[in-house]
Amino acid sequence: MSPDSHTVEGFARVVRIDAGVAWLEPEQTGGCGSCASAASCGAGSGSPGIGSVANRIAARRFPLDNPHGLMVGERVVIGVDERSLLKASLTAYAIPLVTALTAGGITEGMFGSDLVTMAAMASGLGLGLLAARIAARQLARRGDLAPRFLRRAGGSRGFDATICETMRSSESPAPSATTCRPQRVTP
Amino acid sequence: MKDFALMMIGAALVNNVILARFLGLCSFMGVTTRIDTAAGMGLATTFVITVSSMADWAVQHYLLDAYGLGFLRTVTFILVIASAVQFTEMTIKKVSPSLFQMLGIYLPLITTNCAVLGVALLLVEGRMSFIGATLFAFASSLGYSLVMIIFAGLRERLALAQVPRLFAGPPIGFIVASLLAMAFMGFSGISTG
Structure with missing residues (x-):
């Protein structure tokens, strides 16, 4: 133990x-x-x-x-x-996925085109990664990841x-x- | 909207990647000794399956179907998945080196996870739209993560239980996995009821 x-x-x-x-x-x-x-x-x-x-x-x-x-x-x-590992996983993976899926869902509802949805999801993924970067910096500043x-x-x-x-x-x-x-x- | 919701429930629970399709069994038995590692692996796999499915859908529709190269599907998808894993690894490293140090160990294992390729091939069979395919992949990987976390919780309890010597370790793990699979069979009532 x-x-x-x-x-x-x-x-x-x-x-x-x-x-x-x-x-x-x-x-x-x-x-x-x-x-x-x-x-x-x-x-x-x-x-x-x-x-x-x-x-x-x-x-x-x-x-x-x-x-x-x-x-x-x-x-x-x-x-x-143990919680840091979960926080790190959520920051790195969940934030970009949620933004990408949200962007895709909204765009699909508005335009209904595969190409536009694809572009929106790629943009959402990029924005999510930026958000993850900011969140990871805050976690690192608090010493949660060390x-x-x-x-x-x-x-x-x-x-x-x-x-x-x-x-x-x-x-x-x-x-x-x-x-x-x-x-x-x-x- | 209702169709998407039903499809996602079906992909996550009724046709669960691990317990109904028997994909990703290596990580199911290998990385489920602790809940936190199972959750980390589950989230990493969810990310990779979703991102690689988006790329696989685009490759299938705009390259393989368009030029009649369907016979190269499996090889191409493997390449796309390996690239998605590399992309994820590089991105996490760039986003936060601390996160990479903590999570990087799971990523190489995902390349060889057959669940990623299995979901991509199921998407092609399903002939779905882009958003449908992405949601299907996302729901399938959520189902994968759910089962990983449940099984890890059971194994943490098993570690404290007094198991007969001959059944200790993997044997009791497989027995518990079979009971879990039978429990998940109960969800098949959703599709018929």
Whole structure:
């Protein structure tokens, strides 16, 4: 169970540190990239190239304040509010659709022509996207869309050595998964 | 207006994309472990299905029908859907990078969702007007989202239930899905009654 039941958790890896800001790359945890055939179809997280999952994830890097002293290669658990995800989805998808359908409905009632309706719906979609942009800025200004650091996770690559252990605790997000606990090796 | 309303109810509930036409089953089983992710996927799919159906209708009427290229329909629609997904991804990224970081993970999965292609092909069979086709696609995708959210809610409850070991996980998921499909069969009374 997550510490806060209204938080959606995800794993990310620190890929860069810039003056108090850590750049994180989200991990692909489900869907196409995690399929058993991912390596052979090009969707595997390690496969390079345009349109690959690796490329898409690289494009989704995001900054996070680093008061916790995160290091490059560390895995962390990040979280966003459950409502934020719904708000973001509604902003990005529902606003443009509603404006497009409204514009199409009104135009169809007035002119009854497919071509005019098509043009009106395209314009409505464009206006809706502009409205979504404004709404998304307001959400971002309030900090609703920013993921926050929850805790460090196992599986770091930035340390001299790792000791792996199988965690079967009910507190673990993936009870049967093998995770690695980072430990420094002192010379 | 009444015709459109009946058509939309029929598309969303009576001939539900998932439970009656058996399309989009991959995401139905794969992305329904939590309500919020199911809602995110449902809304993203609704957007893509509606936008790609608008484009598919235009391509069908002004290109494939006009030049007698009907045999290229499936290939063309796949191309249009992939383009619509790319368009959506680029637009969301441009509209708000924060939104893209939060929602971008669902978009690549939609390209391979057969519900998108299935709805586009149903539109062609239906011989509808542009607004009719768009509303049909919108209603079908709303039905898809509705079932995704209901199923995600059921699975969240199932995660807390004591399920016999042999049935735990996907098996009980499929059993619940079949019960949900039977429940949705009740809506077929709307068309006959």
